[in-house]
Amino acid sequence: MDTTTRVIDGALYARSVLPYAFNLRVHDLGHGHTEATALPLYEWREVDALSPLAVADYARCMEEPVPLTPQQLLERAAENRDRTTRRARTRVRRLAKAKGLSVLLTLTYRENMVDRARMARDFDVFVKRVRRIIPGFEYVCVFERQKRGAWHAHIAVPRILTYYVHKGGLVRSYALLRSLWRAVVGSDNGNIDVSRNQRVNRSAAKLATYLSKYIGKTFDQAERYVNSYSASGRALPAAVVEKVLTSDQNAAAKALLDLLSIELGGTFEFHQAFIEGGGYYLCLSPPDRMRSMT
Secondary structure, three states: OOOOOOEEEOOEEEOOOOOOOEEEEEEEEOEEEEEEEEEEEEOOOEEEEEHHHHHHHHHHHHHHOOOHHHHHHHHHHHHHHHHHHHHHHHHHHHHHOOOOEEEEEEEEEOOOOHHHHHHHHHHHHHHHHHHHOOOOOOOEEEEOOOOOOEEEEEEEEOOOOOOOOOHHHHHEEHHHHHHHHHHHHOOOOOOEEEEEOOHHHHHHHHHHHHHHHHOOOOOOOOOOOOHHHHHHHOOOOEEEEEEOOOOOOHHHHHHHHHHOOOOHHHHHHOEEEEOOOOOEEHHHHHHHHHHOOO
């Protein structure tokens, strides 16, 4: 598909080779986390007015497009899948940061449970039971299918207390969570594992990135649910947007850094990357607690 030309009101337009400006988007996610991008904006200029015959041919092509070949259909499906996966990964990563999640749990079945709809139902019941004991329980959950076909859930949660009050007594937190999960799936059928990756569990930024990688990890074109995730509310802070008039990618990156000069003045974990297609991305996170203790 040609993305450098288009027809508008009977005239042919071409996209400029270089951007005329960049949109600077800053997402302050709270808890010391910031993600920002500089994305190029292109100008569309009229090349020439089309003849009535050319306009009629174009309209006919839009009404009766040439059928895509099987290979083209596969390529388009792959592009759509990749685009959806990238968006979901970004959403999951930002939600985990915005909620300040710092512990990763994995909910599993002992049986080879291959029913995705049941996984969703069981997880929903589990969350409702947890919230009776921990009101306002926050989480982001990604469902994953193992090679054998069994489903399990990776769930990021806030820091968990050592004990919770349950039925008039103190109960160890992880024992309580396991009992709640097993009450849903069967006492001899389910388990909850705590990630042994201490660096992930002590860094919300690393946990958010780690969790987002599960999106699309076992994608199967025949399975419409593989990229799905669940979260306790999906609202994110609105981005602050500014436009900088430049065609230079490096100048746009510098303008974004200047915009974040206050944040850059503190102690933080800093990551940056140039995006394919001419953009720039950076994120700021609180320092890794394990590294700061060394």
